[in-house]
Amino acid sequence: MNRDDLVSDAMKRANPVPPADPEGKPRKSPDEMLAYVEAPAKRPSQVGTTDLIPARRRRGPVIAVGASVLTIVLGLGSVLLFRSSPGTLTTRIEDALLSPDPIETVQSMFDAWNRGDVEAYLALQSEAFVGSAARIILEGGEENQQPAVEEAEALIRDDFLYWFLIGTEWELSECSTAPAPLDRGDLVNCQLTANSAFERAYGVPNDPIPVRYTVKEGFISAGSVYRISRGVYPTAAAAFFSWVRESIDRGSMEMSSVPCPTNAVYVARQGRAPSGECSQWIADHLPKWIATLEPTG
Amino acid sequence: MRHGPKRRSRSTEAEQRFRRLYLDHERDLRAYCRRRLPTADVDDALAEVFVVAWRKIDSLPIPAEVRPWLFGVARNVVRNLERQARRQRRLWGKAMGMTDRSRHEAGPEVAVVLRGDAEMVLAALATLKRADQEVLRLSKWEELTPAEIAVVLRISPEAAGMRIKRASARMAKALHWAGYRHLGRSSSSSKKGNG
Numbered sequence: 176m177n178r179d180d181l182v183s184d185a186m187k188r189a190n191p192v193p194p195a196d197p198e199g200k201p202r203k204s205p206d207e208m209l210a211y212v213e214a215p216a217k218r219p220s221q222v223g224t225t226d227l228i229p230a231r232r233r234r235g236p237v238i239a240v241g242a243s244v245l246t247i248v249l250g251l252g253s254v255l256l257f258r259s260s261p262g263t264l265t266t267r268i269e270d271a272l273l274s275p276d277p278i279e280t281v282q283s284m285f286d287a288w289n290r291g292d293v294e295a296y297l298a299l300q301s302e303a304f305v306g307s308a309a310r311i312i313l314e315g316g317e318e319n320q321q322p323a324v325e326e327a328e329a330l331i332r333d334d335f336l337y338w339f340l341i342g343t344e345w346e347l348s349e350c351s352t353a354p355a356p357l358d359r360g361d362l363v364n365c366q367l368t369a370n371s372a373f374e375r376a377y378g379v380p381n382d383p384i385p386v387r388y389t390v391k392e393g394f395i396s397a398g399s400v401y402r403i404s405r406g407v408y409p410t411a412a413a414a415f416f417s418w419v420r421e422s423i424d425r426g427s428m429e430m431s432s433v434p435c436p437t438n439a440v441y442v443a444r445q446g447r448a449p450s451g452e453c454s455q456w457i458a459d460h461l462p463k464w465i466a467t468l469e470p471t472g
Numbered sequence: 473m474r475h476g477p478k479r480r481s482r483s484t485e486a487e488q489r490f491r492r493l494y495l496d497h498e499r500d501l502r503a504y505c506r507r508r509l510p511t512a513d514v515d516d517a518l519a520e521v522f523v524v525a526w527r528k529i530d531s532l533p534i535p536a537e538v539r540p541w542l543f544g545v546a547r548n549v550v551r552n553l554e555r556q557a558r559r560q561r562r563l564w565g566k567a568m569g570m571t572d573r574s575r576h577e578a579g580p581e582v583a584v585v586l587r588g589d590a591e592m593v594l595a596a597l598a599t600l601k602r603a604d605q606e607v608l609r610l611s612k613w614e615e616l617t618p619a620e621i622a623v624v625l626r627i628s629p630e631a632a633g634m635r636i637k638r639a640s641a642r643m644a645k646a647l648h649w650a651g652y653r654h655l656g657r658s659s660s661s662s663k664k665g666n667g
Contacts, residue, residue: 178644185647186612189593192503205491208498211519212490212526 419460486529493525493532497539500614501546507613508550520549533623540616540623547606547624596646604639611636 203211422428498518505517524545525532533541597605610616610624622632 179640181647181652182608182640182643183612185593185596185643185652186608189590189597190507190613192506192613205494208494208519208522209487209490209526212523 489532490522490526490529493529493538493542494522497542498522500539501542504543504546504614505550507609509553513553517546517549517553521546524549537620537623540620543610543614543616543620544624544626592650592652593647596643596650596652599646600639600642603635604642607632607635607639608643611639 419428419433423430423433501521502514502518505514505521509517521542525542532538597608600608607621607625610621611618616624618633618636619629621636622629625632625635627635
């Protein structure tokens with residue numbers, strides 16, 4: 176038997192969604208999808224919780240840009256606090272923040288980023304490590320190609336904003352080596368100490384968390400090189416929002432009292448940043464959620 | 473706020489392109505997402521793909537490359553979601569003593585396990601490198617040509633063809649070790665599903 180035939184036959188048998196699947200017809204009409212992708216931010220009251228498309232997406236671009244600026248501000252401040260890194264990227268970020276339209280300028284920076292920029296940005300973050308209680312692994316290799324800008328944005332959304340959202344306080348000790356600029360194969364170890372109530376709830380009060388950055392080989396081409404994995408702590412936001420959703424389901428919390436985007440659960444899952452008002456609300460409610468956790472220490 | 477006639481006209485043209493794009497590719501992209509994600513994430517992923525498509529509606533690739541380009545976008549979206557899911561699992565793993573309240577839903581590959589031979593094939597597939605797995609899925613499930621796979625993976629068509637060939641060879645070997653031997657039937661060790 177021909178090898179290719181064998182593999183084709185086997186793969187077809189294991190196909191979870193056969194080509195003739197009748198469920199293939201659109202669940203949304205083209206106009207509904209168009210309205211969704213075109214829609215600017217909507218007020219939470221305008222968005223139903225059972226919408227096919229989560230509210231997070233409607234707010235996504237605005238939030239992402241805001242998140243980017245916020246993150247850069249955090250990162251920049253941290254650089255000044257912890258180390259001096261007057262690289263060209265830092266200068267460009269400073270310039271962008273001082274420009275008449277910082278959001279647009281930063282956004283255009285993202286759009287124009289190439290491999291070098293991302294590398295510099297990550298180096299900057301490594302030095303200025305404050306929010307991302309995570310291990311950052313840059314995995315190259317053809318199989319892991321992904322546009323660098325998307326990765327950088329994902330990094331911002333998933334790590335920094337989660338950290339900011341949770342409100343954890345961190346203390347960073349010196350890294351083992353100065354990670355700027357990051358090169359392939361570099362391994363950088365830092366110690367991070369978390370002081371938040373959340374950390375205490377998880378039984379690791381004030382224990383230093385080793386943070387390791389590894390830069391792996393395999394850069395392929397400018398702009399599509401990185402894969403970044405992160406650690407576990409930032410996803411605490413998702414657990415918090417699960418609790419919010421459960422509270423709403425149980426009736427112990429009113430949906431209308433939550434000033435976050437309607438589908439806050441989705442927002443958390445996708446790493447979107449909530450509004451300032453939402454952040455404050457989260458900060459107020461975090462202790463209530465933490466009280467429901469079983470201490471593990 | 474109303475747009476002027478000029479803006480409206482340009483906008484309408486873009487909207488028409490988007491509607492056509494959606495009608496032409498929604499089904500395939502939905503299937504792509506369903507093959508790789510838990511059902512609950514499929515709509516999110518699909519919406520994400522079309523948001524990107526709308527953002528790029530004025531600078532889409534040439535018609536022949538639109539479809540694989542969309543698959544490339546979908547691939548990135550799926551990988552982001554998978555990464556987030558992995559992170560969430562690690563969180564719960566770390567949170568000792570807490571029950572998993574995240575209600576993980578079985579993914580499409582879990583659901584299909586009941587279908588006899590599929591279990592063996594998926595197990596064999598899982599032994600391959602992720603890159604080999606994906607190229608096989610793109611080729612056999614999405615039925616993309618090597619040239620289209622090249623666009624998705626951003627490699628040359630020749631490299632895509634080579635990868636498919638190598639991945640097929642590795643898959644054939646993995647199937648052999650798993651005991652999957654014949655077209656149309658499985659080995660005696662496989663489960664005999666009824667449908």
